[in-house]
Amino acid sequence: GAVVSQHPSRVICKSGTSVKIECRSLDFQATTMFWYRQFPKQSLMLMATSNEGSKATYEQGVEKDKFLINHASLTLSTLTVTSAHPEDSSFYICSAHRLAGDTGELFFGEGSRLTVL
Amino acid sequence: AQRVTQPEKLLSVFKGAPVELKCNYSYSGSPELFWYVQYSRQRLQLLLRHISRESIKGFTADLNKGETSFHLKKPFAQEEDSAMYYCALRTDSWGKLQFGAGTQVVVTP
Numbered sequence: 001g002a003v004v005s006q007h008p009s010r011v012i013c014k015s016g017t018s019v020k021i022e023c024r025s026l027d028f029q030a031t032t033m034f035w036y037r038q039f040p041k042q043s044l045m046l047m048a049t050s051n052e053g054s055k056a057t058y059e060q061g062v063e064k065d066k067f068l069i070n071h072a073s074l075t076l077s078t079l080t081v082t083s084a085h086p087e088d089s090s091f092y093i094c095s096a097h098r099l100a101g102d103t104g105e106l107f108f109g110e111g112s113r114l115t116v117l
Numbered sequence: 118a119q120r121v122t123q124p125e126k127l128l129s130v131f132k133g134a135p136v137e138l139k140c141n142y143s144y145s146g147s148p149e150l151f152w153y154v155q156y157s158r159q160r161l162q163l164l165l166r167h168i169s170r171e172s173i174k175g176f177t178a179d180l181n182k183g184e185t186s187f188h189l190k191k192p193f194a195q196e197e198d199s200a201m202y203y204c205a206l207r208t209d210s211w212g213k214l215q216f217g218a219g220t221q222v223v224v225t226p
Contacts, residue, residue, distance in 0.1 A: 032211040043203065043218045044161075049211070093161065097212035106212045108161040 002028050004096045006109035013084055014117055020080045021112045023094030029074035030096035035067070038091040038111070050077040050094075084116040119144045121206045123217035130194045130224055138189040138220045140178075140204030149207040150187040151214070152178055156200045164202070165189070174198070194224045 003026040013019050023033055031052045036044040048069050049057040056069035066088075068080040077096075081088050093111045097104050120143040130136045142148055152164040165173055167180040167187060178189045187204060204217040 034213065043216045046213065046215070049213060095161075095212070095214075104212060105163065106214065110160045 002026075002096075002098050002105070002107045004094065004107045004109040006092075006094055006112050008112060009110060010113045010115075012115045012117065015085050016083055018080055018082045019084055019114060020078055021092055021094075021114070023077045023079070023096065023109050025075045025096040025098070025107070028096070028098045030077075030098060031074060032097040033071060033077040034095045034097075034106075035069060035077070035079050036093045036095070038093060040091075044093060047079075081114065084114070086116045089114055089116045119206060119208055119215055121204050121215050121217035123202075123204055123220050125220045126218065127221045127223070130222070132196055132224055132226050133193050136191050136194040136198070136222065136224075138202050138204075138222065140187045140189065140217055142185050142187065142204075142206050144185075144206055144208070146208075148180070148182075148185075148187075150178075150180060151205045151207065152176070152187075152189050153203045153205055153216075154200050155203070161203070194222075196224045196226060198222060199224045 005024045007022045033050040035047045038044050046059050047062045050069045050071040052071045058064045071077040091111050091113050094109045095106045122141045150167045153161050154164045155161045165178050176191045180187050201219050201221050203219045205214040
């Protein structure tokens with residue numbers, strides 16, 4: 001099946017620094033990727049839709065200047081958490097949409113756990 | 118407003134017993150619904166989508182538009198079914214999903 005890879009899987013950083021998380025579709029092209037945030041024992045909350053070659057679309061309440069998304073190629077989207085603070089500590093998950101027929105299917109990355117000290 | 122509701126946070130069942138995970142949705146358009154499963158320490162993966170009408174790993178789910186439900190069922194639970202299950206509603210053509218809160222299933226021998 002299709003594979004989506006996230007890197008790094010775990011990252012620990014100091015408060016005030018920026019962290020970049022990569023999401024790659026390894027064996028298919030994805031014009032659209034999605035970034036989610038998952039708090040412990042809670043559901044996935046959609047943060048933004050990443051569109052190749054254009055600006056990301058952010059969900060209500062998500063700070064676009066805080067969570068920078070870049071989708072520069074058909075196989076890579078990056079999420080940069082700028083000036084990270086402890087409250088940004090979370091599990092970040094990406095998914096990539098693979099077109100197939102009329103609909104397509106979403107494939108999820110393994111997630112990236114961010115801990116901000 | 119679109120919404121996906123999974124009322125049960127935790128379902129504990131014995132091996133061999135039937136299991137049903139409830140999912141209700143609210144959506145003004147034509148719904149496309151999915152069940153995703155997340156096994157311990159693994160990524161989220163698709164279990165079922167209502168349009169394919171498949172049975173995967175013994176699980177089935179029927180879309181009931183009258184009751185706005187998409188409950189997941191399995192007649193005989195197995196220990197390997199222990200996982201987190203999410204019901205999801207697709208809200209655009211590119212795969213944007215709204216997830217329910219999730220139901221943790223624990224199957225005990």
